[in-house]
Amino acid sequence: MEYAPIDHLDLRRFVREVFEWTGIPAADAALASEVLAYSDEHGIDSHGVARLDTYFDLIQQGKINKNPTIRILREKASVATIDGDNGLGLVVGPKCNEIAMEKASEYGSGWVSVCHTNHYGAAGYYPVQALRRDLIGLSMTNTTKGVVPFNGREKMLGTNPVAVAFPAATQKPLIIDMASSTVAYGKVEIADRQGKSVPYGWCIDAQGQATVNPLEMIQGGSLLPLGSDEAGSGHKGYCLATMVDVLSAVLSGANWGPFAVPFAIKSGTSDTKQVGKGIGHFFGAWDISGFQDLEFFKRSVDEWIRVMRSTPPLPGATEVLVPGDPEHRAYGIRIREGIPLDRKVLDSLRRISTVSGIGMPVYH
């Protein structure tokens, strides 16, 4: 892969201007650019501007409502279901997360299940917002099918991620952001581009046979749930994907399981049957002060982090990290040195720049 480090602030500017150019209102375009920037700045390359061209195409083809009326369908104190009106997931997501956080501030916790939406970026962006208000944040989303149920041969569930964040006092916050499959689709794609094999347990081919050849997964195969197989407790990844699918999509009235609407136009179609509206998200927040003295909690998280880091590493490993370390490290480097984008992503941005007339983001 070739990398060209791009200035992170100018990348935000580019994304914001692109969304504005497509007709997304200015405030919403700024919000969407912030969500994508979170991924690029924190090293989650698969969920940032690498996906801008897909959002761009969906908007240009009228598949996304640029001026959604986000509407509460049902509500009871700390919980609500919201219809995203087919708005951009990068806008519907933050607005619904905001409602969950407001409920948490009022009722001690807040929970919002969302239907009629689409891809909302990195799951981790949302709980991180909750930290500013001294809340514990949580987000989940169902996604287009790509993963088999445990013991199954056909894709029936998405990579359905779960993200949670906990604030600390002097340490950086704990950030958990994980797909419920063994790996994300993007990791298999990267191996294929590099001509490498993948570890046993990541995927199966179209006939349901375990394969280490990434191309056999890409051509009609499927990803395996976290745990992979019987020996690895693959039923547990399936259980996590189930929880995410039910809370995000069954509960909100979105399309669940194999019916989840595909994100990219070119990535094929889901089963033609639709059982709800769009895909689904689930946002939550807990008010720490409703449970515990806030400062005591944060100092305890500091101590928790120090204790975990002090674990002697496995032979061959250099250190024991805590959840969020990879993101915090990537952030430190990328803010200083720019965002590395590979040629394919740069080419997709150039196409958008050419179509829209918006100047390419500058190199760092």
Added chain:
Amino acid sequence: MEYAPIDHLDLRRFVREVFEWTGIPAADAALASEVLAYSDEHGIDSHGVARLDTYFDLIQQGKINKNPTIRILREKASVATIDGDNGLGLVVGPKCNEIAMEKASEYGSGWVSVCHTNHYGAAGYYPVQALRRDLIGLSMTNTTKGVVPFNGREKMLGTNPVAVAFPAATQKPLIIDMASSTVAYGKVEIADRQGKSVPYGWCIDAQGQATVNPLEMIQGGSLLPLGSDEAGSGHKGYCLATMVDVLSAVLSGANWGPFAVPFAIKSGTSDTKQVGKGIGHFFGAWDISGFQDLEFFKRSVDEWIRVMRSTPPLPGATEVLVPGDPEHRAYGIRIREGIPLDRKVLDSLRRISTVSGIGMPVYH
């Protein structure tokens, strides 16, 4: 293993009478026997009467408060922290779960973090109670250290399970109940007793080397988090264990991470340092009707279950199950045919019977 099927109702009677004999009040003894019975009746052999002798010894040695004053330490509408006053986890657990469910009925969701408690039985028991009230239930608990953090060589976390249950209309409910380690300690013990090796990825030896010899894990080794290693995304199991530890123990003021109090007296000590009181649980519930029409939701879960079951199985697999199927199947068989107990467990019950004078449970 030898099995002697015991009548499930008489096993409940035995457990209830034993707890009463130790001085636990009658209503609490009945509650505790119900929690243990859930495990034995649903095939979770590791968490039922197999542990009665440990509870018995702890109570007899004055390590558990037989008449706890369960007290709300802090509260805000839908959330609370509760001090279990070192009561039996099988009594503190159900009572705190009840408070979470009451909050859910009033505020749409309810969340209770609990300190100063001990082992609460099978995590799955708690969310299943929520189903009777048309709530979605959730429970977590931290446990004695037995699992390494990802890339770590020493036990720092428990097997920290997560359980969630969703009601259906005509289908049996979805029940998720999973440790965040690849497997539970009991699975390694069983392999050792049977003289079998375990799959690669379950555990490491005392030097941190991967091992398939169960004895090498038992003698100073550790369990691995769900996902096992780098190729299997073992950091994800570590993330789940972190989430459970923080919500159950850091938030409530219990002992977290390596400081979690050991369950069995004979199973050695944790680090002498204590950072809180007892171990911690976390209970939650969501009121479905706050999000969605209740009947629509339940019918959708029915349909979800039918769709997942219809997945073509992998070559060599006979069918695709849904979460909860193993429990429901075991229940059907055990209510009809009795509870199979192995000789070691039967011997432990005989010892209790001899000490207490309470008649052994009868064969089916």
